[in-house]
Amino acid sequence: MTTSPAAGDTIGFIGLGAMGQKMAGHLLDHGFNLALSDPNPEALAPLRERGAQVYATPREVADHAAIVLVCVPTPAIVEQVVLGADGVIHGQQVKILVDHSTTGPSLARQLHRELEERGIDALDAPLAGGAAGAQAGTLSVMVGGEKRAFERCLPAFRAFGKTVEHLGSEPGLGQTLKLVNNMIVASTLVASSEAMLFGVKAGLDPRQMIDMLNVSTARSFTSEHILAGTVMRREFDFGFRLDLMRKDVRLFLAEAENSGVPAFTSAVVKQFFDQALSEGDPARDMSHVVQVLEQLAGVNLQG
Template identity: 40%
Template sequence: MRLGFVGLGSMGLHMARRLCDAGHELVVFDLNDAAVQTLVDAGAKRADSVSELANQVECGLVCLPTPDIVDTVLIGEGGLGAGSVRTIVDLSTSGPSAAQRIGAELGRRGIRLVDAPVSGGTIGAEAGTLTIMISGEDAAYHDVRLALEAIGKNLFYLGGQPGLAQLMKLINNTLCAVSAISAFEGLVLGAKAGLDPQTMLDVINVSSGQSFATSIKIPQCVVNRSFPPRFTSALLDKDVRLCLAEAERLGVTMPISQQTRQFIAFALSQGYGDQDYGNLIKIFEGWAGTQFGTQTAQEPVA
């Protein structure tokens, strides 16, 4: 399948590479020329603009950071929706309201939108093991399924209603945020009392407090104080805000998620926006006057 791909950031670069490796003919565009060159070296063709790419393919995929950028790239002047593209797959997290509005506009142009936000982080993107939540016209989904199978392991088709996949992704990421922040404060409490950081994780991960944060995020990124850049606090904040906005629109009260949003907003005011959200544990450490983990900590042997 001849595909276009716009957005070669920390997630998009890996997904586009997997499409190349799976044998798809790929045309790519990004403002980061080094990222584009990486894909060209892997066999992709370079486009010098979104408009140029849109006139070379019938199916375009995008992985972009914020709803306003998704809006511009998909339906703005010179965007994907102005070319020969007939199907667009949005791998971004832009929210259900944006998906419904963009989908309606693309539909008026005879273009099908497939919402396909992903979960699994940069490691999942590189390994091709992402979870992909999908909504949109059933025929469109089946037309792009081979491409999605090249980048994800767990595909969930949630129905034809626009925005359903986006809402599912927002719920997932908000739960991730809530569990991570609560894990940070609990683990800092244990560290302050003298509990061993790795032992705490070992206990929690075979008990009822286990979560993605305690089983994956904290063992890989926090306990050894490495804090690799995987998902910024600003992007996590964006997802939680979008989820709360949808909850308000539907009349659903989410007080615990609201508290988490307020804490993340405070973190952003303290300069954590561009840092991986694992760094937010440092706020609790500062308040408690202690530190969780050390640079010599190791992951437990599987």
């Protein structure tokens, strides 16, 4: 029977961005040794100082760790990191590959097929909770893949996750739930903003309105944490990049079309993120989509 990793075991981690660096820090806090790779030396430096080992390529990480976690921005980067010439698939020690990125179920199934041929288990384990959840160690971890591999990785997941759920052995289930989650966030942000801008234009005070909505049936995560917070403060710093949210919306639409599920509302929501992306830095926070609606309405949601 496969044993679970314990404090002192080595975990590979590839991708030390806004989420990954914080997650890797929690793994160190919980006593795991880390083998790291990232193209940004500045991201690696603080973890190297804490004792993590740094390697030039994903393949080298997979030569030194039985479990390798990947957390990178796009499906194309995941493919390169996992299946490329210097990818995890060629490592000598790796037994389990965990993809924490948001890539969609189709790629999750592809990774599962190709890694299985090398005797490597693949888990798709995307995350919810954003940079704030990564910082606090309270992420939600949505996992699809073999139960035995999940159980072996569970202690590592619990180092940075408050809610860790195994959704089933079918590859791609974690990715599917993550796309559902992000599509709902994107849609409720656009719909709630539109409705509130109508209220502002009719004479309602934005702060009073959002406070009432958040104790009423219209409340949602976006109204409580995005509109009432970063948008009202005009800081637009929720912690998730605009281009990444647009990428997730596009992935949702592609997968919905493949499965024959109607996505009329989601297709309209995507257009607002397309417009926001065309108006400035793609690395801006995704809450900047509200400004597209504010410009159209001629008023804003400043509290």
